[in-house]
Amino acid sequence: MTSIGMNWILCSFKTNDAVEEILNRGPWYISGFIFGMDRWCPEFDPNSFKGISAPVWIRLPNLPLYCWDEDNLARIASCFGTPMYFYSNTFRWGKREFSRICVRIELEKKLLIGVWVEGSAGRFFQRVEYEKIDLLCYQCGKVGHEVKSCPKNVSVGIQDLKCGKSFDANNEDIKEVTDGKKPITSAEFGPWIHV
Template sequence: MSDDGIAIKLNAEKEILNSQMLKFFIFIKVIGNNISFPMCSVELRRHWSKFENFHMMSLGMNWILCSFKSEEAMDEVLNDGPWYVGGYIVGIDKWSSSFNPNSFKCITAPMWIPLPCFPLYCWDEENIARISSRIGVPMFIDGNSLRWGKWEFARVCIRLNLENSLPNGVWIDGIARRFFHLVEYEKIDLLCFHCGKVGPDKKVCTEVKKVDKAEKMSNKQDLVINIPENKNSDQE
């Protein structure tokens, strides 16, 4: 912004034209550290080999922009998954003018969540879907979860909004009792255990800043300043 605070007015017609050109574009973010663009390009092209004529380009800050020739191909990529690169989950969303490379706003990812030691009287498709809907949008359940002899844990794929804090469990009210059940998240490398969100650096996490500020205030209160006493010189 200039010193006088005057904003530049953009050409609205050009903005609309550019937006129309971007209507089959998606943003991609691999939720992992040090994943190079060439590696992302190779693995995603392998995953999406049935779609022809799509193009990927690096936007910096580990963001990738991918264009498709048809809305059908784009929607299938958005609604399918989970997608992985190097074992890390891929966050993905349709292009929007509100895109901010410093934020995960509107970025979602299909993700598997295991529910270990799941109570057997909750073990059916409807109740598993109800429980997982507290965390995200249920997509489908691992077929092994509903088979006899495969009941070590339930496993369901849900679509998560990566901007939201991810709970470490959910409260369940069943016929026997009300209890808290832990939830696990598969292949998330950048989950902040302070704020529960994906991606934030510890240096910029708001919850870490609150704790650091509280500790500094506490240290200031505990600090004792020792002022040496004035000693009168001996008089003869």
């Protein structure tokens, strides 16, 4: 095992059989975290998540009771990634606060905060919470960096000639709402997306 920077580790194996067993039998757990592995390719860039996927546990809080079966849970989870495993207590009657599913997500894509589901009792919005994702940007919704180093913040400002202030053209995801007293900033992403 060799550290290649940016929290990436390159693993080499003596046989192809060992490689196949490691890649196909995962996900692996190290200190309580899911550890995802992919085959190395020449296009790999440690500064990018392009083409990289990882197993992540998601929670579906306040899921309607009529959705608590394998087919419905797999259908909803597939909107977030490729379902891999259900948590062992998912179908126990005493555990209906949330459903917990391991899905393989594409790390280069913006994380979803929820999905619209067509259910037998009508359409509803199902929120999602992600477990143990350390670096998540609350501005763009992508994994691997925080707001202070978000690529959306790197822009050429347009100078307002009257007051000398710069205008950030990339700030369309943040809305100001007035409650009659002071403006309240409302953003799509925040700590509520984490477990």
